[in-house]
Amino acid sequence: MRKALRLRRLSRPHDDRYLFVPLDHSVSDGPVVPRDRWHDLIRAVVLGGADAIIVHKGRVRTVDPAVLGGCALIVHLSAGTAHMADTHAKVLVGEVDEALRLGADAVSVHVNIGSDTESRQLADLGTVAAECERWNMPLVVMAYARGPRIGDAAGSAVLAHVVNIAADLGADIVKTNLARPAEEMAEVTASCPVPVIVAGGPASEASLAAHARTAMATGCAGLAVGRRVFTSPTPMQLVAELASIVHAPVGASLVHALTSSLENR
Numbered sequence: 001m002r003k004a005l006r007l008r009r010l011s012r013p014h015d016d017r018y019l020f021v022p023l024d025h026s027v028s029d030g031p032v033v034p035r036d037r038w039h040d041l042i043r044a045v046v047l048g049g050a051d052a053i054i055v056h057k058g059r060v061r062t063v064d065p066a067v068l069g070g071c072a073l074i075v076h077l078s079a080g081t082a083h084m085a086d087t088h089a090k091v092l093v094g095e096v097d098e099a100l101r102l103g104a105d106a107v108s109v110h111v112n113i114g115s116d117t118e119s120r121q122l123a124d125l126g127t128v129a130a131e132c133e134r135w136n137m138p139l140v141v142m143a144y145a146r147g148p149r150i151g152d153a154a155g156s157a158v159l160a161h162v163v164n165i166a167a168d169l170g171a172d173i174v175k176t177n178l179a180r181p182a183e184e185m186a187e188v189t190a191s192c193p194v195p196v197i198v199a200g201g202p203a204s205e206a207s208l209a210a211h212a213r214t215a216m217a218t219g220c221a222g223l224a225v226g227r228r229v230f231t232s233p234t235p236m237q238l239v240a241e242l243a244s245i246v247h248a249p250v251g252a253s254l255v256h257a258l259t260s261s262l263e264n265r
Contacts, residue, residue, distance in 0.1 A: 002136040007172060009072045009105045010138065012051050012247075018173065018197055018222030019246045020140075021045050021229050021239065022054040024076040032230045038062060041230060046071045048239025049247075052105065054140075054224070057094045060102045074140060075099035077128060078110040078121075088115035088147045092124045096131035106138035106172075113143065113162045114150030122169065129170025141171035142199070142224075156184035160191040167194045175199050175224045178215055185218035195221030201228055205238055212245045222246050 011018055023041075026032050033041050042063055045053060052072035055063065060075065077094040080087065090110045099107045109128050111121045125141065132139040143166040145158045156179045166174040171194055178198045179185040189196045198220050201211040205228075212223055223246055232238045 003138060003172075006105050006136070007138045010052055010074075010173070012049070012070055012072075015247060016195065016221060017216075017246050018051050018195070018224075019049070019239070019243050020052045020054055020074065020175070020197065020222070020224040021050045022076075022224055022226035023059070023230065024054055024056050025226060025230075026059065027056055027079050027081065029082050039064065039067065041235060043067050044236035045229065045239055048236040049243030050239050051222070051243075054108055054226070057098055057102060060104075065103070072105040073103060074106045074108050075102060075104040076108045076110075078108070078124070078142075080110075086116055088112045089117040090121055090124075092128070096128060096135050096137050100135055100137065104137070106140055107132065108140040108142060108175075110142040111144070111166065112146040113165060114145055115147030118147070122165075125166070125169050132170065138172045139170055140173045140175060141166035141169075142175045143171070144176060144199075155179060156187040159185075159188045163188060163192045163196055167192055173197060173221070178211065179218075182211075182214045182218065185215065185220065189219030189221075197222040197224050199224050201225060203228065205232070205241070208238075209241055209245065212242055216245060216248075 008014055023032050046069050050071055052074050054074040054076050056076050077092055078090040079093040080090045096107055109125055111125050129139055143162050145162050159176060159179050163174045163176055173195050175197050179188055198215040201208040208228055229235050229238055
């Protein structure tokens with residue numbers, strides 16, 4: 001029951017659709033935005049209608065709970081940097097009970113299927129999944145086909161395998177890439193027993209909106225868009241547009257209600 005309540009908080013309109021904004025890139029690639037813009041970015045993401053933000057445990061300390069409002073908090077437990085000898089490697093840097101003490105609504109881990117360290121990452125996923133069951137904590141798994149044995153441009157058969165690995169090992173929601181060609185994503189989502197959300201998207205906002213519509217049309221349960229949001233000159237408007245696509249037809253009314261509520265604080 002407690003896990004179900006936390007899962008419900010990950011979808012603000014409670015329609016089992018999700019728009020997550022990952023902001024964990026400061027570990028993998030470097031600062032997301034300058035320190036003096038961080039508060040404004042969070043506020044823009046919340047006002048735009050994101051269902052959750054994803055950050056590492058230390059970054060949670062910089063998030064004002066009053067600004068976060070009804071937007072859920074997901075604490076990311078995996079890490080790796082662009083400077084590592086193997087950039088596909090991920091290690092655990094946090095635990096589920098730490099995330100609970102920070103007030104998280106869910107945790108996430110990253111697994112690269114096809115990487116040289118796949119076995120270690122799968123073992124870590126199993127450990128985290130067991131802890132999530134112990135603490136009734138929802139688990140989001142960022143599962144990708146990446147590494148020397150697969151390559152990044154995975155077709156539907158490989159992606160279906162990847163998302164089902166994540167589901168079978170305990171994921172409640174799986175984040176992965178859109179299939180190429182995109183129409184084949186319907187085969188991936190139809191194969192998976194838990195919701196699948198799509199990562200990233202094209203650089204241009206018009207193409208990103210088309211990417212979002214394609215994902216939803218092929219049975220995806222939502223999006224996880226980070227870099228395109230925090231590098232946008234108008235992050236609130238971009239998040240609002242994506243929220244209206246993910247949560248259609250309730251998206252526009254949700255954004256209006258959120259904006260009115262938070263701007264009156």
